[in-house]
Amino acid sequence: MRRPALRKRAADARSSARPAAARRPAIAGAAKRLRAPGQGGLSGRALAFLLVLAVLSLSYAIPVRIYLTQLAEIDTMTQAQEAQRRHISSLEEEADKWNDEEYVRIQVRKRLYWVQRGEIPLIPIWGDAIDMGKPPTKPAPTTWYETLMSSVDAANG
Template identity: 30%
Template sequence: MSRTDRPDGGTERRVDVRGWLGGIRLSGFMLIMLGLVVLAVFVLVPTIGTYVGQRQQIAALENSVQVTKSQVAELQKQRDRWKDPAYITTQARARLYYVKPGEVVYLVDDDLSASQLPQEKAPVSDTVQQTRTDWMSQLLRSVAAAGLARTASTTGGAPGGTTPSPTTSPSATR
């Protein structure tokens, strides 16, 4: 190593690379071993990458199996609930509005409390205002929705508070 003086008064150290490289002696055995190490790196890097990728897939699949097992357990609980006649009756009353003979059911359309009702209504305007939507497309959507809506008798609610009797299809009577 040699030292040189800098203009600011400090000294700078230089490394003589030629002297350092000249001290390295490579034998044939060392070159073969270095070649084997390089070859091992080229062979093992893709293999290790494949291994890591497969381990990630296995972990994801194990997680998926755990989620599926919890879903199966939940579905089995639901199936067990449907075996109870009281639960079936409750669901039929709540979902399909079924009632027992002689019962009267009242459906409340506006069940908001007085505090939830809007207190102030906007005054009616005497001026003509432009609408923000296309009234024709909204009219057509409304008519289509009304035409495709189910009637009260097809959704399970029967007039008069009685349960509709099951009907048999023509194919079942043969």
């Protein structure tokens, strides 16, 4: 009694595993369907995989951004350090020049207009080349409070 029931279940399992087009004959002249109407979308596994990829990419994006920012900061600091080294070396060269007596003598003659005994001092005066003792001119005020303060200064003076 069990045997016919087992055979029937096995036959049902086999027939349900086959596509519907293979189970019944097609009508004469009808086009054969190659794909079932519900197929073609993303499966559950594919959606889960895409979700995992999106979460991983978002979780790696922030550390990568921080890493790249730190690399840029390191590069900026390295360039600033190199510029500072160049500045220090130029200052050391300048200090070495001031240890030379001849350089000091030239600078004193040039900046302070000192002359040796017996020399006639000749100082050329070309516009802004020498400070004539004039007070510095202030730029024209541009805002209302600068105008107010300049008029208060003018009234006091």
